[in-house]
Amino acid sequence: MKLLEEMSWPQIEEGQRESRTVILPVGATEEHGPHLPVFTDTIEALVVARAAAQRRGVFLAPPLHYGVCCSTRGFPGTIAVGHDALRAYAKDLLVSFAESGFERALILTGHAGSQHISALKEACQMALQECDLSVSLVSLFDLIDPKAVETAGDGHAGEIESSMMLAIRSDLVAELPGKHSPQRPRFLILRSVRHLMGNGIMGDPSLATPEKGRLFLEMATEGVIRALDELESDLWRA
Structure with missing residues (x-):
């Protein structure tokens, strides 16, 4: 693994001879x-990305x-940015990766909100118009086999995320609450749904275990490696 933030530019240049x-x-x-x-989404993505980068010898x-x-x-x-802000920021990062000598970039997101994913996808598409870079966008939760999850439709702060956090930083996990499934309108657009969210859970954290967490993290890591195989293959190039 090549940890970008700890490397000097000559070390990065040397590392790019390998990847x-x-x-x-x-x-x-x-x-x-x-x-x-509140940093659950970030640390889960970082842990999986670190494991995949270490196995493949790519930059993190x-x-x-x-x-x-x-x-x-x-x-x-909850400290959020808007769709346009994330899209512009992510696009600029991708372009800058290309300017810094990288040929391929994989975005691994631990947050899977629809507008969040949309902003990242648009950022990838915009970057492709500005630079010569191959890009993949992967959501961590798409890599978890639903058959391994007891909670049907498990979501935010539920069985999956709670299990992974028990495996990563159990010291930061408080007593596991019970199942909570807030009801929201199917078609109605609301300014805020805070009044409908209750304690903020969408799933069943009571079913979480460290063993499940390690399984989910391994599933995600293997999924990222498969995505890297696709990214680094010449099969899809025009």
């Missing part, structure tokens, strides 16, 4: 129920700590 691929972990700073810290960039958070706005600790 010109970089992983950018993206998270969020937002509430994760009464039992998980410093994480992006802020994202687009809609459902959790209004909770203490």
